[in-house]
Amino acid sequence: MVRGRPRDAGVEARVLEAAMAEMRAGGYDGLSVDRVADRAGVAKTTLYRRWPSKAELVIAMITGLRAAVPFEPSGDPRRDLTELVTGIATTLSAVPTTLIADLAAAAAREPRVGESVRALWGERHAAVTAIIGRAQADGLVPGHASPAVLVDQLVGPLYYRLLVTGEPIDSAYVRELVHSTLGPDPEKS
Numbered sequence: 001m002v003r004g005r006p007r008d009a010g011v012e013a014r015v016l017e018a019a020m021a022e023m024r025a026g027g028y029d030g031l032s033v034d035r036v037a038d039r040a041g042v043a044k045t046t047l048y049r050r051w052p053s054k055a056e057l058v059i060a061m062i063t064g065l066r067a068a069v070p071f072e073p074s075g076d077p078r079r080d081l082t083e084l085v086t087g088i089a090t091t092l093s094a095v096p097t098t099l100i101a102d103l104a105a106a107a108a109r110e111p112r113v114g115e116s117v118r119a120l121w122g123e124r125h126a127a128v129t130a131i132i133g134r135a136q137a138d139g140l141v142p143g144h145a146s147p148a149v150l151v152d153q154l155v156g157p158l159y160y161r162l163l164v165t166g167e168p169i170d171s172a173y174v175r176e177l178v179h180s181t182l183g184p185d186p187e188k189s
Helices: 009-030 033-040 044-050 054-067 077-094 097-109 111-137 147-165 171-182
Strands: none
Touching (some): 009 033, 009 044, 009 097, 033 054, 077 111, 077 147, 097 147
């Protein structure tokens, strides 16, 4: 027998939206779970039942950002990598740079956040590394290249542009990243 009221499906969305707004306003250090509850219009106990700490709430926000980048491999490594990098670039471009910087800093300073982020992205990294391994088997990527390093070379520049240079992360840049990693598209040669 289930006790209590059923969960309101909209609570999670409202809380995560409120948490994003709080992060934008004050960064990780200024994030107040109490203010998030007030902004989302939920009781503090509701929020704490789902996210027992500020770190858990931030992990949920990062999980939401990752979920915004779907990844369904098609079997065509070039297309798969282009779609993945495009999805990451689109998500990064839609979120304020300060929020990405604060989330990265929280992952670096807060061990629990860092461990969760690494586990969350580790799963995706392994799937992308496998695609690059298939690209190597198909002769699209030199066999001596490390698939894990190639994944870093595809995704790292997005964060570099976002956080360091401020240059745009547009579709032309994404195509150039994939081209630099996989070489020219044989179908367009």
